[in-house]
Amino acid sequence: MQIKAHVALIEKFYTAFSQKDAKTMAACYHQDLAFEDPAFGVLNHRQACAMWVMLLSGSSDIEISFKNVWSENEFGGVDWEAKYLFSKTGRKVHNVIDAKFEFKDGLIVGHRDHFDFYKWSRMALGMSGVLLGWTGFLHRKVQAQCAQLLSKHMAEHC
Template identity: 50%
Template sequence: MSDLNQSQSNTDLIYRFYDAFNRLDAEAMAACYTEDVLFSDPVFGELRGREAGDMWRMLTSKARDFSVRFDQVRADERSGGAHWVATYLFSQTGRTVINDIQARFVFRDGKICEHHDHFDLWRWSRQALGAKGALLGWTPLVQNAIRAQAQKGLKAFQTGR
């Protein structure tokens, strides 16, 4: 496949991923990943392989008042990126979160082999946790507690299936 065709194919893959997310179709999202995908973000840290798909399965199954918008999609034969904004009700507090995210991708064999989401965890914690997040969300103690809770939730989801 030519570099131009591969670039278009990878661009289409990003669109397919976010279109599936907008439909809360975690299986279609996971199908965009290689079996050994590396995912990372400020909340879940690094997830590999099936864990990444399970994270999307968990998040989509719990999604309330959810929407996603995405733009700035770009890709070449090896890597790409997108900007996306998720709006949802954070189930633990009932607060609305608008999370503004920059995504970076690496492709292999027509699939996503690396997916790195970047966003401001303090901004997220101010929205999700309210006053506690605003006052303490920048501290390593609170950020580590957020990460631990996310990992605990993922493990519970994985064992509860």
């Protein structure tokens, strides 16, 4: 029964994401959440919820799709895709993400998104992504910029 509940929770999260419903997404997260992805790094519950609000409010053209939802005991995963225009460059991005989850008390307590940062940087940044996307330098620079944007968003809206 728990496996079905975890699959339903992942489906609820990504259905809400596709409908740009950050409030429902946040309701799927446990207060002890640890989120991680290549762009934002490691975030806590408050930061992750603010990140989704920021991303969804700033991107009216985002398209989210998901498939291959699974769960086994306290773990689960999904393959999802995001299509959007990267606001900083106006370039089209089609990011393919593998998400892994951990569950606690019927909610998501661990959420880790994995994607090819180099591939993303080439789409989002163009030539600078082609030339530097494979380097730790650009990866750290993007994470620093994302952290700065999130801090600013949280200071203004949270």
